[in-house]
Amino acid sequence: MSDANGPQAVYMSAPEPVKHDHSYPQVHTATATQQDQGWWRQPPQQQQQHPETPSTTYLATSPPPSQPPRQDDYQQQQQQQEKPTAGRSRRPNWLLAAVTGLLGVIIGGAIVAGVLGSMLANRSSSSSNSGGATPATECKTADPARGTPGSGTSNGTSSTSTSSAPATTGTPAMLTNYEAANWRNVSTLAFPCPRLQGSTVEAMDGTRYRVECGIDSIGRGKETPFDMKDIQSVVAYSFEDCVRSCASFNKLSTNVQGASPAMVCRTVVWRRRMDEPQFFDTGGNCFLKNATRASDVKGFPCDVCMSGTLL
Numbered sequence: 277m278s279d280a281n282g283p284q285a286v287y288m289s290a291p292e293p294v295k296h297d298h299s300y301p302q303v304h305t306a307t308a309t310q311q312d313q314g315w316w317r318q319p320p321q322q323q324q325q326h327p328e329t330p331s332t333t334y335l336a337t338s339p340p341p342s343q344p345p346r347q348d349d350y351q352q353q354q355q356q357q358e359k360p361t362a363g364r365s366r367r368p369n370w371l372l373a374a375v376t377g378l379l380g381v382i383i384g385g386a387i388v389a390g391v392l393g394s395m396l397a398n399r400s401s402s403s404s405n406s407g408g409a410t411p412a413t414e415c416k417t418a419d420p421a422r423g424t425p426g427s428g429t430s431n432g433t434s435s436t437s438t439s440s441a442p443a444t445t446g447t448p449a450m451l452t453n454y455e456a457a458n459w460r461n462v463s464t465l466a467f468p469c470p471r472l473q474g475s476t477v478e479a480m481d482g483t484r485y486r487v488e489c490g491i492d493s494i495g496r497g498k499e500t501p502f503d504m505k506d507i508q509s510v511v512a513y514s515f516e517d518c519v520r521s522c523a524s525f526n527k528l529s530t531n532v533q534g535a536s537p538a539m540v541c542r543t544v545v546w547r548r549r550m551d552e553p554q555f556f557d558t559g560g561n562c563f564l565k566n567a568t569r570a571s572d573v574k575g576f577p578c579d580v581c582m583s584g585t586l587l
Contacts (some may be wrong), residue, residue: 465548485584492578497567509560518562520544544584562570
């Protein structure tokens with residue numbers, strides 16, 4: 277555009293500055309469209325080539341962008357952030373392990389204490405049982421009230437114990453709550469023969485019986501014209517018990533038969549075996565008989581029998 281004073285430069289508003297992502301000043305080169313519009317001017321270097329044309333240079337700058345973090349710095353930050361978290365996570369794990377171990381020790385100690393207590397209680401119970409009672413395999417028939425031994429007389433005390441302990445003098449210890457073995461569980465009883473052969477046994481009423489080993493008293497009787505008869509059978513764990521049964525029968529029979537009873541027990545036969553057929557048939561191994569043997573009757577040999585004749 278020109279007037280009387282000469283050519284005039286026309287300035288037009290420039291477009292918005294372009295944003296750049298670099299940290300150093302940018303020199304913008306105008307496009308052909310910008311040159312045609314007339315607002316762009318060449319840089320000074322180009323103005324030297326055309327001194328007749330005034331020019332204006334526009335420099336656009338942009339702020340330096342933030343530098344991207346380096347990989348080493350990023351890893352260091354990550355490690356710093358993870359350390360507190362790892363410490364916090366390890367602490368609960370350590371505490372949980374400690375609590376679990378403590379509980380295990382307490383529970384284990386309780387179990388061991390219970391087992392030891394049970395063992396000590398059982399041992400104490402077994403000791404008291406062994407010291408206060410006689411085992412079922414030991415059967416003592418001692419009776420301190422039967423008197424003292426006399427010439428050719430047994431004091432009615434016979435020990436059938438299977439224990440190997442030495443015999444003690446004096447009054448034997450009294451048993452309490454004693455229970456004898458069931459006869460169904462007994463095969464044979466202790467046999468005091470031949471130790472008692474020819475001796476006499478005294479019953480609780482003072483009556484005396486002569487002992488014969490290995491003889492079953494059967495045959496013709498002295499007090500009866502017929503053979504001897506069994507009047508009763510009882511279970512007796514010893515020969516002395518059998519003799520006492522005979523004496524008891526005679527004592528109690530007076531309550532029924534009067535002062536001169538017709539039925540009297542005069543002989544006993546005791547058998548040591550409790551698993552014989554006759555035991556189950558008659559209900560006992562001690563047989564009470566109504567008479568003694570006649571003088572010419574010797575009886576019947578029997579290796580498991582003992583006979584007692586009332587004197």
